[in-house]
Every structure is written in C-alpha cells, then in structure tokens.
Amino acid sequence: MSETSWNRDGGAARQIRTAAARGTLSHALLLTGGGDLSGLARFAAAAYECTSAGGRPCGECADCRKVFRGVHPDVVTVRDDEHKSLSAEVVRNARSDAWILPNEGARKVYIFPDCSLLTPVDQNILLKVVEEGPHYAAFVFCAEDVSAVLRTLRSRCVELKSQGAPSAPRDIVAARGEELCRRVVRGRGAVAELCTKFESDKKKLTREDLQELLSWCREAFAAALFLTYGREPPEEYGVIARHLAENLGRKRLVSALDSVGACCRDCGTTVGVGHVLGALAAELEGL
Numbered sequence: 001m002s003e004t005s006w007n008r009d010g011g012a013a014r015q016i017r018t019a020a021a022r023g024t025l026s027h028a029l030l031l032t033g034g035g036d037l038s039g040l041a042r043f044a045a046a047a048y049e050c051t052s053a054g055g056r057p058c059g060e061c062a063d064c065r066k067v068f069r070g071v072h073p074d075v076v077t078v079r080d081d082e083h084k085s086l087s088a089e090v091v092r093n094a095r096s097d098a099w100i101l102p103n104e105g106a107r108k109v110y111i112f113p114d115c116s117l118l119t120p121v122d123q124n125i126l127l128k129v130v131e132e133g134p135h136y137a138a139f140v141f142c143a144e145d146v147s148a149v150l151r152t153l154r155s156r157c158v159e160l161k162s163q164g165a166p167s168a169p170r171d172i173v174a175a176r177g178e179e180l181c182r183r184v185v186r187g188r189g190a191v192a193e194l195c196t197k198f199e200s201d202k203k204k205l206t207r208e209d210l211q212e213l214l215s216w217c218r219e220a221f222a223a224a225l226f227l228t229y230g231r232e233p234p235e236e237y238g239v240i241a242r243h244l245a246e247n248l249g250r251k252r253l254v255s256a257l258d259s260v261g262a263c264c265r266d267c268g269t270t271v272g273v274g275h276v277l278g279a280l281a282a283e284l285e286g287l
C-alpha cells in the first residue's frame with residue numbers, strides 16, 4: 001500500500017504512530033469505519049515491525065519496506081481464497097501459527113482484512129490467542145461495520161476509527177481488479193460468478209469502468225509475468241503479482257494477459273458490457 005493511501009487517514013494513522021512512539025501500541029487493534037482499512041492495517045503492521053529509532057513506522061527501513069510491499073514473512077494476511085467466509089480451519093491454522101516464533105521480525109502480525117468474513121465460531125476460536133497469546137503476536141482486525149465483531153472479541157481490542165473518506169475511485173478499481181485476479185487463480189466458476197455479480201449489481205458497471213478494471217488487471221498480469229523473469233513488480237501490483245506468479249505459471253499468465261487485453265480493447269468499441277463480461281468469464285475460466 002502506498003504512503004499516500006494511509007496519509008489520507010490522519011486520525012487513526014496518527015494514533016498508531018503516537019502509541020508506537022510511546023511503546024503502548026496494543027497487540028490487538030480493531031480498525032473500523034470507512035476508507036482504506038487494509039492500507040491502515042498494513043501501516044499498523046509496519047509500526048509493529050519497524051526497526052527505526054525514530055517515528056514508527058518510518059517507511060524506510062527494510063522491515064517497513066517489506067511490510068508495505070506485502071512480502072514480510074511475519075506479517076500474515078489471513079485469507080481464504082477457497083471459501084466465501086474464512087473456514088474454521090484457516091482460522092485455527094493462524095491461531096497455532098501464532099505460537100511459532102517470528103522468522104525475522106520483532107513481531108508476528110495477523111491481519112484480518114474483513115471481519116464480516118469471520119463467523120462467530122471463527123471469532124471464538126481466536127479469543128484465547130488474542131487474550132493470552134505469545135508476547136510477540138499482534139492482531140489487526142478490520143471491520144467497516146463494527147457489528148460484525150463479537151462483543152467478547154471487541155472488548156479485547158483497542159478500537160481505532162478510520163476517518164478516511166470512502167474509497168477513492170482508484171481504490172475501487174484496484175479492489176475489484178485484485179478480486180478478479182484472485183478468482184482467476186481460484187478457478188472453478190469463480191470468475192464467472194464475479195462477472196455475473198458485476199452485471200446484476202444495482203450500480204451498473206459502465207463500459208469505461210470495465211475498461212479501467214481490465215486495464216488494471218492487464219497491468220497486474222504483466223507485472224506477474226515479468227516477475228517470473230525476475231523483475232520486481234511496481235508497488236501497486238506487488239502483492240497480487242506475487243500471488244499470480246506463484247499460482248499460475250508463465251503459460252497461463254500469457255493467456256490471461258492476451259484474454260484481458262482483448263476484452264479491454266473490446267471495451268473501446270461498441271460491444272456491450274454484458275458481452276465483454278461473458279467473453280471474459282469464458283476465456284479466464286478456460287485458461
């Protein structure tokens with residue numbers, strides 16, 4: 001996440017920085033409200049890991065840079081690409097992983113980017129480790145709507161309200177783009193499902209929106225392909241490019257790049273959004 005994305009969130013980011021400077025940053029944070037909560041969560045993770053003697057996170061030290069590029073081995077974003085909600089197994093794995101010492105960082109940080117994906121069972125699994133986990137473990141929960149979080153879990157966290165404005169259009173494009181790319185990896189109808197959702201959404205995707213989305217994805221696939229040849233991806237595509245490169249391999253990356261490129265060009269013609277989405281689903285499901 002780039003520096004600019006958390007600078008917008010003066011309030012919560014400042015609270016994190018102040019607490020880090022005083023050495024009072026809680027090991028369990030609950031980030032609520034609108035804005036870029038994932039970016040803010042990464043900012044907090046960098047504050048835990050930062051090795052600078054000055055203000056933390058400094059954004060400059062090796063640990064900060066790894067956190068912001070999404071490659072720090074001790075900062076784990078708990079995701080479950082196989083299921084809509086996080087499966088209890090994924091949550092249990094995170095819980096037991098917390099007892100394994102950090103690889104290189106000062107802390108082991110677990111980011112839960114969307115608490116609405118955590119079932120009450122999941123949250124109960126986490127209660128004990130949040131309360132009595134090892135001293136190096138830290139947890140960052142993100143919840144746009146705080147009612148998604150059980151009172152018991154909430155009471156163990158320090159809540160920070162993000163003052164950020166709702167996502168800027170660019171953030172929406174990036175979020176949708178990343179979702180589409182992750183679904184290409186997941187396969188088994190996941191892309192088609194998302195395309196159907198785009199079509200049936202109340203806020204219809206315009207041809208321009210779709211073109212912007214596809215051009216974001218094209219950049220992501222290109223960055224992933226370059227990565228397989230050893231070239232570092234631009235920061236904006238760092239996390240997703242790694243995910244794509246690890247899971248798809250060159251041949252499928254090239255096919256995906258071709259398909260997305262063709263659909264992107266179609267958006268510049270008179271072809272309807274529905275047709276482009278249909279073609280996109282068919283091509284990406286059959287990689």
Ligand SMILES: [Zn+2]
Nearest residue numbers: 050058061064
């Ligand atoms: Zn630092």
